[in-house]
Amino acid sequence: MGDKAADASTAYKLSCTLNGKETEMETAPARKLLSILRDDLELTGTKRSCEIGRCGACMVLIDGKAVNSCLTMAYQCEGKSIDTVEGVSAGGIDPIQQAFLEEGGFQCGYCTPGMIISVKALLDGNPEPNDDEIAEALSGNICRCTGYGGIWRAVRLAAERRRQPS
């Protein structure tokens, strides 16, 4: 068996880029990214709800793709670039957040950070999504309040603004 195969640990040092900053931290290798963000680093913009990948409240960007942080284990983040909703709004309110505000894309707001992350991943990869693509991209984000009408409008507005920067 090669040396690397014997490379296992409970006290594990995770190296990754978090919201643009290179970060190293001691953690358990199978610890959920959601727990690391919220409980260890107090980045509470990422929400905790179902914890089994079914609601999307805990969505983060990993290498630019939307991923459920409740399903992601620390070792799966090694060398990756992770962005939370705090990172998305680090330079001021993001145009996607602005579109949600303007179009009433939220009520209680619990699903909103996850929605913003999924919309960002969608528009960064596909600036002109059609309705099917929007529906697929947001299919993992559940909202119990809005009935989705405002969310649809916000996504369309955000996409439109990207095409025609003021």
Added chain:
Amino acid sequence: MGTNAHEQETIQSPLVWHPQSAADAWQLKQNFGADAVYAAGGTLLRTQWESGLAKMPAHLIDVSRINGQEEPIREHESGMTIDAATSLAACRSDALIARKLPLLAEAVKQIAAPSVRQLATLGGNVSSLVGDSLPALLVYDAQLHLFGGAGEHWEELSDWLAATEQALLSSQPASRLLIGITIPMPEGTTDSHAVAPAQEELVSKTKRFGAYYKVGRREAFTPSVVAAAVVGSINSSGVLEHMKLAVGGGQTIPRRLKELEAAFAGSELHAATLQRIYDGVLDVYEPRGDLFASADYRKSTAANLIVTELWKSAAEAVTGGW
């Protein structure tokens, strides 16, 4: 609360091993036995741990690096191979899969949501024994590249599922490692023989059909109640040829309905045949029911899906002018 949760998760956290080859992964599993599980994306495992269906093991064997450096989705002389560790997101966006294995592309599109598919792998879906990709892979005659006690070997997916189900029934689960999935393509073609470009259909006057259906309890992002795949062709005399049927969904281990495929080979496809195929599915398919959907409901749904596809294909063949 944070500290307690942290401590709890740290105490429970398994050791994670990162073997770089199938042989190393296999050896680790031999060493730790029931205290270790293979982990690919970990999405199903997480669901099992959180729901209490399975305990977090003492050792996780991360199988995401066992495939080496090759292209994870590749075409070769005898077909197409997809490494087990390929994410469902990579399968979903792959142009080769979209073109050559459209039923697999459709199946993958309907598994979970894009964010889960970033982690979830095709190998994990197959190894779960009840993944929704299985009916599509079954009608493509997929073969599995496995690593077991006797080293590397190949097995028909259909045989492997049946054998694994038997082993589970006799409480002797085999712990073979899945390396990759190969879809054979007939010699001299560059196409899975289930797939035909529309032009080819017109030229040959043989209508080839193929469809994958998943029925859940809501429209999207839902576990399957029934997942079915059908391929075949209808020749210019309206005769059914090369039909392959596979059904699964829910907690039922999918299987090919080979008895029906054989019984209806060469049958003329008209209303009475469709009725007999419908009855045949009710007869041979034995799904597991649960609180949400009974076994009978699943049977009739499967029969309806299959017969609808055959009926549509037969109708198209007629309106297609032959």
